[in-house]
Amino acid sequence: xxxxxxxxxxxxFEDRNTWLFYWAGAVTFVVGSVLDxxxxxxxxxxxxxxxxxxxxxxxxxxxxxxxxxxxxxxxFSRHDHPVALGLTFAAVAGSFLVSYTRAxxxxxxxxxxxxxxxxxxxxxxxxxxxxxxxxxxxxxxxAISLLTATAWLTVVQRILHVRAQLRARx
Numbered sequence: 383x384x385x386x387x388x389x390x391x392x393x394x395f396e397d398r399n400t401w402l403f404y405w406a407g408a409v410t411f412v413v414g415s416v417l418d419x420x421x422x423x424x425x426x427x428x429x430x431x432x433x434x435x436x437x438x439x440x441x442x443x444x445x446x447x448x449x450x451x452x453x454x455x456x457x458f459s460r461h462d463h464p465v466a467l468g469l470t471f472a473a474v475a476g477s478f479l480v481s482y483t484r485a486x487x488x489x490x491x492x493x494x495x496x497x498x499x500x501x502x503x504x505x506x507x508x509x510x511x512x513x514x515x516x517x518x519x520x521x522x523x524x525a526i527s528l529l530t531a532t533a534w535l536t537v538v539q540r541i542l543h544v545r546a547q548l549r550a551r552x
Contacts, residue, residue, distance in 0.1 A: 383414070383418060383442040383445050384414070385413055385414025385417065385446075386410075386414040386415060386445075386446025386447065386449060386450060387445070387446060387449050388410055388414070389406075389407045389408075389410035389411035389414060389450060390446075390450045390452065393407035393450065393512060394453045394456055394457065396457055396515070397460060400515075400516045401516045404516050405513065405516070407450075407512055408509050408512035411505070411509060412505065414446060415446065415501075415505040415509075416505075418439075418442070418443050418446060419443075419501065419505075421439060422436065422439045425439075440481065440485070443501065444481060447501070447504065447505075448477075450508060451470055451473055452474070454508075454511075454522065454526060455467055455470040457519075458523075461519055463519070463523065466522075466523040466526060469523070469526050470526050470530075472530045473526055473533060476499075476529075476530055476534045476536075476537060477499075477533045479533070480497065480499055480504075480533050480536045480540070481501070483537055483540040483541060484540060487543075487544045487547075490544070490548075492547045492548070493543070493547065494540055496539050496540055496543045497535070497536030497537075497540055498532055498535060499529075499532035499533045500536070503532065504529055504533065507528055510525055511524070511525025512525075
């Protein structure tokens with residue numbers, strides 16, 4: 383989480399040196415995200431999981447992703463891109479709902495990990511957008527648009543999957 387927070391600060395300063403801060407932010411974000419993804423996996427493999435650890439891991443993952451999307455929203459605001467700013471807010475809501483729908487499904491004893499927009503995919507899309515942003519800000523807008531669409535599609539996929547599982551139980 384700490385690296386993802388640092389990455390979001392770097393991205394915020396993109397107006398100082400576009401290439402440096404977008405790319406440094408992208409590298410820091412991807413490293414932080416990979417480490418955040420691996421820590422839970424390693425705990426599970428090593429048999430060192432606890433319910434609180436899983437809860438904390440999931441929560442801190444949302445903090446890092448939310449901070450990065452917040453920094454991107456601030457960049458869009460600075461560059462006077464209100465539509466992109468709105469898309470970023472929709473991306474935040476969609477990304478958080480992807481995680482929420484999985485958690486709720488699993489709390490019901492159901493499988494909730496379906497869909498095309500899981501965390502790993504969102505990290506790839508955000509990182510790709512940051513890497514391409516120095517070429518043209520519209521490439522970052524495109525990445526956020528893709529993130530928004532896939533996140534919301536995943537939410538719908540998970541809702542329908544939970545509904546199907548509950549119907550199959552009856």
